[in-house]
Amino acid sequence: MTDITYIDPKEIEKALRGLRENSQNKNVTKASLFNLVIYAKKDQREDYIQKISQNIIKKYPCRIIFISEFNKSEGDFLRTYVSEITPNEADHTISCDIINFEVAGSFIERIPFVILPHLNADRPVYLLWGDDPSKKNPISLKLENYATRTVFDSETAEHMTDFATTILNLHETLMCDIGDLNWARCAPWRALFAQAFNTFERFKCLQQAKKIHIVYNLPSTTELSHHKIQATYFQAWLAVKMNWDFDTVLGTKEQLCFKYHSENGPIEILLSPDRRENIAIGKIISIDLMSLNGDHIVFDRDLSHPHNIIIHRSTSSVCEIPVHQSFDKTEAGKSLIYEIYSQETSESFLKVLKLIAKCQHGVICSS
Amino acid sequence: MTTSPFQEHPENQEPTKKTEDQSPTPPEHFTNPLKETEHSETLDPCILVIFGASGDLTGRKLIPAIYNLMVENQLPPNFVCVGFARREKTNESFRKELEDHIKEFSRTTPDEHELSLFLDKLFYYQSEFQSDEGYEGLNLFLKDLDSKFGTQGNRVFYLSVQPTYFSPIIEQLKKHSLVYDPSSKENFSRVIIEKPFGHDYDSALNLQKDLTKSLGENQIYRIDHYLGKETVQNLLVFRFSNSIFEGLWNNRYVDNIQITVGESIGVEERGAFYENAGLLRDIIQNHLMQLLTLVTMEPPTSLEPDAIRQEKVKVLEAIQHYKPEEIKKYALRGQYAEGFIEGAPVKAYRQEDRVNPKSNVETFAALRLFIDNWRWSGVPIYIRAGKRLPKRSTEIVVSFKKTPNILFFKDKKEKHNVPNQVIFRIQPDEGISIRFHSKVPGSAKVITPVNMDFQYASYFGSEVPEAYERLIYDCILGDNTLFARVDESLHSWRFLTPILQYWDKTPLTDEEFYPSGTWGTSASNSLLKSENRQWKPV
Numbered sequence: 001m002t003d004i005t006y007i008d009p010k011e012i013e014k015a016l017r018g019l020r021e022n023s024q025n026k027n028v029t030k031a032s033l034f035n036l037v038i039y040a041k042k043d044q045r046e047d048y049i050q051k052i053s054q055n056i057i058k059k060y061p062c063r064i065i066f067i068s069e070f071n072k073s074e075g076d077f078l079r080t081y082v083s084e085i086t087p088n089e090a091d092h093t094i095s096c097d098i099i100n101f102e103v104a105g106s107f108i109e110r111i112p113f114v115i116l117p118h119l120n121a122d123r124p125v126y127l128l129w130g131d132d133p134s135k136k137n138p139i140s141l142k143l144e145n146y147a148t149r150t151v152f153d154s155e156t157a158e159h160m161t162d163f164a165t166t167i168l169n170l171h172e173t174l175m176c177d178i179g180d181l182n183w184a185r186c187a188p189w190r191a192l193f194a195q196a197f198n199t200f201e202r203f204k205c206l207q208q209a210k211k212i213h214i215v216y217n218l219p220s221t222t223e224l225s226h227h228k229i230q231a232t233y234f235q236a237w238l239a240v241k242m243n244w245d246f247d248t249v250l251g252t253k254e255q256l257c258f259k260y261h262s263e264n265g266p267i268e269i270l271l272s273p274d275r276r277e278n279i280a281i282g283k284i285i286s287i288d289l290m291s292l293n294g295d296h297i298v299f300d301r302d303l304s305h306p307h308n309i310i311i312h313r314s315t316s317s318v319c320e321i322p323v324h325q326s327f328d329k330t331e332a333g334k335s336l337i338y339e340i341y342s343q344e345t346s347e348s349f350l351k352v353l354k355l356i357a358k359c360q361h362g363v364i365c366s367s
Numbered sequence: 368m369t370t371s372p373f374q375e376h377p378e379n380q381e382p383t384k385k386t387e388d389q390s391p392t393p394p395e396h397f398t399n400p401l402k403e404t405e406h407s408e409t410l411d412p413c414i415l416v417i418f419g420a421s422g423d424l425t426g427r428k429l430i431p432a433i434y435n436l437m438v439e440n441q442l443p444p445n446f447v448c449v450g451f452a453r454r455e456k457t458n459e460s461f462r463k464e465l466e467d468h469i470k471e472f473s474r475t476t477p478d479e480h481e482l483s484l485f486l487d488k489l490f491y492y493q494s495e496f497q498s499d500e501g502y503e504g505l506n507l508f509l510k511d512l513d514s515k516f517g518t519q520g521n522r523v524f525y526l527s528v529q530p531t532y533f534s535p536i537i538e539q540l541k542k543h544s545l546v547y548d549p550s551s552k553e554n555f556s557r558v559i560i561e562k563p564f565g566h567d568y569d570s571a572l573n574l575q576k577d578l579t580k581s582l583g584e585n586q587i588y589r590i591d592h593y594l595g596k597e598t599v600q601n602l603l604v605f606r607f608s609n610s611i612f613e614g615l616w617n618n619r620y621v622d623n624i625q626i627t628v629g630e631s632i633g634v635e636e637r638g639a640f641y642e643n644a645g646l647l648r649d650i651i652q653n654h655l656m657q658l659l660t661l662v663t664m665e666p667p668t669s670l671e672p673d674a675i676r677q678e679k680v681k682v683l684e685a686i687q688h689y690k691p692e693e694i695k696k697y698a699l700r701g702q703y704a705e706g707f708i709e710g711a712p713v714k715a716y717r718q719e720d721r722v723n724p725k726s727n728v729e730t731f732a733a734l735r736l737f738i739d740n741w742r743w744s745g746v747p748i749y750i751r752a753g754k755r756l757p758k759r760s761t762e763i764v765v766s767f768k769k770t771p772n773i774l775f776f777k778d779k780k781e782k783h784n785v786p787n788q789v790i791f792r793i794q795p796d797e798g799i800s801i802r803f804h805s806k807v808p809g810s811a812k813v814i815t816p817v818n819m820d821f822q823y824a825s826y827f828g829s830e831v832p833e834a835y836e837r838l839i840y841d842c843i844l845g846d847n848t849l850f851a852r853v854d855e856s857l858h859s860w861r862f863l864t865p866i867l868q869y870w871d872k873t874p875l876t877d878e879e880f881y882p883s884g885t886w887g888t889s890a891s892n893s894l895l896k897s898e899n900r901q902w903k904p905v
Contacts, residue, residue: 031825061826094825188440194401196444198409199519203399241400305480311444313517320517324484325444326437348403 006079009114016097019084023095028086031061031094034340035119037143040130042070042102045156049130052336057085057096059337063123064098065115069108076105078114112142124148126340127176132156134166144170149177151339154229160364164353177345182282183352184335184342186230188327189284190237192299195325196311205295205313206242211268213288218254218273219281227282228256228271232364234284235269236352249359256364264292279306410843411555412445413521414509418496418536419528420450420461424561426468428592429527432835434469434477434485439832441840445517449490451505461491474833496532502543509545520554522546523842527561534577541581549583559588559842562653563644564851567867568860575853588842589856593654594849595834597823598797602661602763603675605791605799612789613666615767617742622786624748625764626658627905629756631708633883634730638721645728647700647863647870650752656683656859657851658793659750662763663743672848676855683858685740689865698866699890701731702875703755706883713755713883727875730754733891734866747898751891755883761793764903775804775814785816788903797831798822 007015020028038053040046046068053064070077079102084095099118103111119125127147129140134157144150150170157163171178197203216231235258239246244260244267251257256271274285279301286300294316302308302324312322328334356364402409415433417425436442450461466486469477492508494501513520524540526533537558540546546556560578565571578587593599606613615621628650634641641649660679667674689697704715717724731753738748767787770776776784788802799821807813823831841849881888886902895901 029825033826190401190403191440192444194399194403194409197401198399198411198443200397201519203397206401238401243400308480308484309444318514320445321515323444323446323516325442326440326481326484328440346403 004081006081009078009080012080012082012099012118015082016084016099019082020095023084028095029093031096032063032120032123033060034062034123034148035065035125036062036128036340037065037067037115037119037125037147038128038130039067039069039139039143042068045130045153049128049153053128054085055334056337056340060340061094061096063096063118063120065118066098066100067111067115068100068102070102070104072105074104076107078103078107078110080114109138111139112146115143116146119146126151128336129153130156132158132163133170134158134162144174144176147176149179149340149342150174151179151181151336154180154182159361160229160232161357161359161361164357168350168353168357171345171350177343178349179339179342179345180349181335181339182229183233183346183349184338185282186234186237186284187335187338189234189287189299190348192309192325192327193238196297196299205291205293205297205315206289207262208264208291208293208295209242209262209267209289210265210292211270211290212238213270213272213286215272215274215285215287217276217279217281217283217285219275219277227273228254228364230282231271231284232256232356233352234287235271236355237348239269240348240351240355246355246358249363251363276301276303276306278304408844410441410443410840411521412443412516412518413523413555413843414447414449414512414516414518415523415525415839415843416449416451416492416505416509417525417527418451418532419526420491421452421454421456422527424527425450426465427472428833428835429525429839430465430489431469431473432833432839434473434482435475435833436836436840437485437488438475438478438481441836443843445519447488447490447512447516447518449492449509449512451492451494453493453495455493456491458489458491462486462489465489496528497535497539499539499543502539502545506543506545522554522556523559523839524557525559525839530563530566530574533560533574537578537581546582546586549586555586555845557586557588557842557845558582559590559839559850561590563648564589564653564856565860566643566648568857568864571856571860575857584853585847587853588838588847589851589853590838591653591657591851592834592838593657593793594851595836595838596793596797597831597837598791598793599658599661600837600849601799602658602791606662607666616765618744618746620767621743621746622766622768623746623900624662625762625766625903626655626662626748626750627760627762627764627902628655628658628752629758629760629886629905630754631756631759631884633703633713633755634716634719634722636720638719641716641730642722642726642728645867645870646730646732646752646754647867651732651734651750652859652863653851653856655750655752657855658761658763659748660855662765662791663738663748665742670848672846673852675848676852680852680854680858681740682738683855683862685738685743686858686862687737687739688862691865691869694866694869697735697894698869699733699879699888699894700729700870700875701733701753701879701881701888701891702726702728703730703753703883704880706755706885708755708757708884715880715883716754727871729870729875731756731881731887731891733887733894735894736862747900749895749900749902751887751902753881753887756886757884758905759795760905762903762905763791763793765789766900766903775812790903796822797824 038049040049081100083098085098086095101111125147127143127150129150130153133152154163167178197206214231214235216228218227239260244262247259247261249256249258254273258269260267276285289297297313300310302310307327309325310322311325313320399409417429419425433448466482469482492505512518526536547554565574660682664678664682667678702716706713716722716730717726733751736748769784769786772784790800792798801819802816804814805817807815838849878890879888
């Protein structure tokens with residue numbers, strides 16, 4: 001970032017007006033469909049969250065309030081600056097405000113008071129909380145109380161079971177709806193399964209599943225520790241939807257084996273990593289399903305076009321020609337847009353969290 | 368085929384226990400528990416067969432729409448599209464032809480890989496429309512595709528053909544068991560019919576009789592692409608999800624409603640079609656009457672297709688039919704003469720290809736009508752549509768009654784007190800405007816009308832799906848809300864047929880020719896002027 005001019009928080013609206021008046025294009029409309037309040041720890045997930053917020057604003061003009069918390073060791077401060085962004089580079093008729101706060105030490109407690117006057121009053125407030133919700137934070141509850149919807153990033157969680165328990169508790173106490181980026185990220189797979197097993201004949205195969213193998217992406221270099229979350233969410237969603245009873249989960253850092261019981265007998269769901277450099281970390285690469293009656297269905301990402309899923313079904317008597325289904329081409333921020341526009345806390349999501357909360361502490365996704 | 372990790376360890380495999388006789392029997396109604404909510408949409412596998420696959424509509428609209436559905440993950444994975452037409456073609460030549468069309472007409476820039484995946488789903492089947500042998504072969508062809516692609520016997524037939532072929536094709540489909548019993552729970556077969564649905568009231572009734580010999584009403588999807596437009600669907604949302612307007616949406620507050628469907632193009636290559644149809648059949652009977660129903664209907668009891676269509680039918684039933692002597696006065700027509708469009712000279716209708724030089728066909732119409740119900744009694748509704756008008760524009764304008772001229776307009780001419788208006792811009796520049804008065808800053812008593820404007824493109828980006836995408840998707844889904852029910856079509860014909868009959872027997876007068884590039888005949892302006900109103904400038 002270049003040429004940041006810090007301002008006094010009381011000058012925020014004046015500074016925004018100044019940006020507009022000094023703009024070369026006078027024929028610009030300020031647009032804001034909602035308020036997007038983002039909290040991130042400096043040098044942790046901040047860059048990634050900055051990137052996705054830019055992508056959101058391109059599609060949905062909004063007022064962004066970005067809170068970046070610096071390490072306590074840097075002292076106590078609250079710095080403010082504002083900027084303006086034109087969402088569509090080809091069309092300069094719309095612009096959006098970004099209000100940035102850099103904060104450290106005890107000044108963090110001022111944040112809820114400072115941002116309140118700058119929320120567009122008649123617009124919903126979406127809060128993206130880029131830190132582990134199970135860690136105590138002096139402002140989290142205050143901000144969550146302003147929010148229409150709070151979106152967490154389970155990537156920041158130290159232990160998935162703690163994360164699940166915390167979110168379930170928050171759901172009981174908070175007025176706002178709740179979501180998670182990783183839950184949103186595996187939405188295309190959930191939709192694909194709902195689509196692929198939409199007829200009774202196909203669904204039978206799933207009902208009689210005995211082994212499911214989910215492969216997720218773990219590239220050679222990754223700073224993230226929670227690469228299994230999407231696959232874990234997906235298998236839990238499947239179990240919840242199919243009414244399978246959770247038995248146990250066993251595993252190593254990279255592989256997990258979930259065991260369930262259904263009316264047709266035991267089911268094993270194996271999660272293991274593979275390496276694909278052309279898709280994001282943690283994304284599901286393939287799902288392989290074997291049923292008791294010998295039906296076999298494989299969902300696999302096309303190697304060179306990973307947003308295309310090749311579905312190949314074979315039974316004891318038929319081997320179908322593989323068919324394709326496209327996911328939307330992945331772009332950072334899409335999951336957040338999905339979460340923002342999801343109207344309520346997903347019932348399935350809560351059930352999935354309940355299932356995860358039952359797992360042994362530390363077995364799945366812990367730093 | 369991808370190798371299964373389970374197959375690599377045969378010792379892990381249990382012997383196959385299930386046999387045919389142990390398979391569970393299909394339940395009466397299968398509910399997919401994987402759907403996120405009751406209202407989540409999942410599509411069943413199917414084959415879409417397009418009759419008239421060599422035609423203009425297929426290349427320009429249908430195939431690009433289906434391609435975009437695939438790209439946006441809006442097709443079932445097990446999906447195949449078959450083109451049925453009379454010309455000799457191979458799968459390869461058919462695919463090549465459509466590839467070019469997609470590149471030219473798709474609203475999204477085609478991705479080479481996705482395009483090649485899509486083209487793999489396209490097949491061509493050549494036959495005459497009335498050949499028994501052809502349909503027998505088609506049946507076998509589709510069954511073969513079912514076994515290869517897992518499409519499970521589900522069928523959507525899209526009749527993009529001349530209306531004269533509707534009945535014979537459907538008869539053949541029935542005869543060769545390509546359409547199923549309407550109550551079939553196992554498989555579905557649906558037929559999409561392009562407009563025009565009939566030529567007048569009697570022919571529409573006869574067509575319906577023909578169709579129902581082979582199909583149930585729930586299998587017939589009468590397409591009107593206007594209903595697939597986002598802006599048209601938004602009419603119901605605007606009216607019934609916003610409390611501030613509905614209270615004013617009646618004859619106590621509304622002075623008049625105007626609907627304009629303008630096109631700057633002439634009949635182009637459709638001269639022969641237009642000679643048989645004319646503007647009333649081409650635009651007013653379907654598109655314009657649908658817009659009218661959506662803007663005036665009562666709130667439906669639910670969003671179920673039949674609940675909405677029931678309310679639309681009530682509006683059509685309530686339209687006051689003209690007495691014979693009123694037709695001349697309130698149903699005006701015109702035909703375009705030479706003129707200029709965007710500065711370039713253009714031909715008169717009678718000079719167009721495949722048009723009778725003495726043609727009596729209308730290319731413009733303006734009607735004043737009333738809806739005889741509690742809500743709209745006494746509110747005139749003005750509709751106009753035409754070819755070779757100054758610009759392409761479809762708008763609905765709801766004008767409210769003026770305030771009394773007591774305060775701000777006391778000493779001014781009546782024309783300064785312009786009415787408040789809600790303006791729905793259906794196309795282009797899709798959006799909604801509300802017009803109201805505002806004080807000009809500084810001036811003591813100067814009042815001016817200003818617009819509060821909502822534009823789709825600004826709020827939601829410009830990637831609005833094409834109408835055909837939504838309609839084809841809905842048909843595969845089995846949702847016929849956005850398709851016209853037979854009684855909608857018949858009531859519309861019942862109102863318009865006497866007008867057509869009158870025009871057929873009355874030659875056009877000199878005053879009924881309008882220069883291309885103008886807003887139609889002067890009589891259409893006089894119609895409103897005589898009632899102290901005017902068309903809202905478009």
